[in-house]
Amino acid sequence: MKIAKHGGNIYEVAEKLGIQPSEVLDFSANINPLGVPTSFRKALIENISLIESYPDPYYQRLIQAIGKYHQINPNYITVGNGATEIIFSMISALKPKQALILAPTFLEYERALAKVGCEVHYYRLKEELDFIVDEGFLKALHEEIDLVILCNPNNPTGQMIHHEIMDKILDRCREQRINLMIDEAFNEFLDCPDEKSMISRIESYKNLYIIRSLTKFFALPGLRIGYGISGNLDMLQKIASVKEPWTINSFAALAGEVVVKDQEYICCSKAWIDTEREFLFEGFQGIPQIKAYRPAANYILLKVLDDQYVFLQEKLLEKNILIRSCSNYENLNKSYFRVAIKDREANEKLIRALREVFYEG
Ligand SMILES: Cc1ncc(COP(=O)(O)O)c(C=O)c1O
Structure with a gap:
């Protein structure tokens, strides 16, 4: 089991x-830079x-607000x-007794599964397919598996599962x-x-459980708020x-009651992510020593293409910039890093710092 060391x-x-701590330019946690x-x-x-x-022990107002946000039955x-x-x-x-998870994926699933003594099987995503979930996943659903956990978009790869494959997996x-x-912790950062x-499927699939977080998109990681959705009462x-x-x-x-109604914040955040996702991704394209995987959400997986740069995290720390090393993810190694997409000033600083590391040694 991989040790859960987070960004x-x-x-x-x-x-x-x-x-x-306030002097660290933190690209390791994927939080909306517009702040609270x-x-x-x-x-x-x-x-x-x-x-x-x-x-309120039943959190009725909060649950009502989330129900309205998704237009679903609060129950x-x-x-x-x-x-x-x-x-x-x-x-x-x-x-669960036997669970299937992606490799790589968010590390806490494995810790939660270990806590109930569940055996973990990995579906190893293929680097040559840019870590997308392919049709081969369906073959991995053998009869002993009783729980599948998918992270969509996946963390740390930033890749979405295509609709056709998702439909087949559901069925x-x-x-x-x-x-x-x-x-779906990072869903709000996606286009559309x-x-x-998959929230719209919960009535038809009683075996479906959706996880959502408010900490990332609404910049509340210190407050801690998330929810689950299922049609299985x-x-x-x-x-x-x-x-x-x-x-x-x-x-x-x-916070949960208030932020899901804040249309202005939601619109501003969408404008920011649409522009900055492209800006940062394009910026990385101009650096030949790295491969950047096209992001769907608000973070980008990077691979350094030359072993002499596996110390990239340390090199950037010399400039007070923190990025997430992905060496503790199953199926990744010390050549991989994840960076959050931040505001323009921070994104420019990161691109400049990377150029300095690669060109000035
Ligand atoms: C995919 C994924 N799910 C869930 C979480 C946990 O979110 P929360 O802060 O709401 O506990 C994280 C945190 O990084 C995550 O990456």
């Missing part, structure tokens, strides 16, 4: 460099006294302290009575996110029974 640990890096929505900042100040009471929603809590509680409730999983968990989400009951009470604090619940 975003600016505290460890700052201590090593002898600087303040102003609508939530205002709501937080106006509702500071929420701290004096317990949150299909379960909320948690980040998508991470939902991943762990769903897996505890589903109790095959239903036929073979395999539960299917799809993590609603079309690319019995299983949602089981998930509720394994969860601890009040895992979402009052401010996180308030």
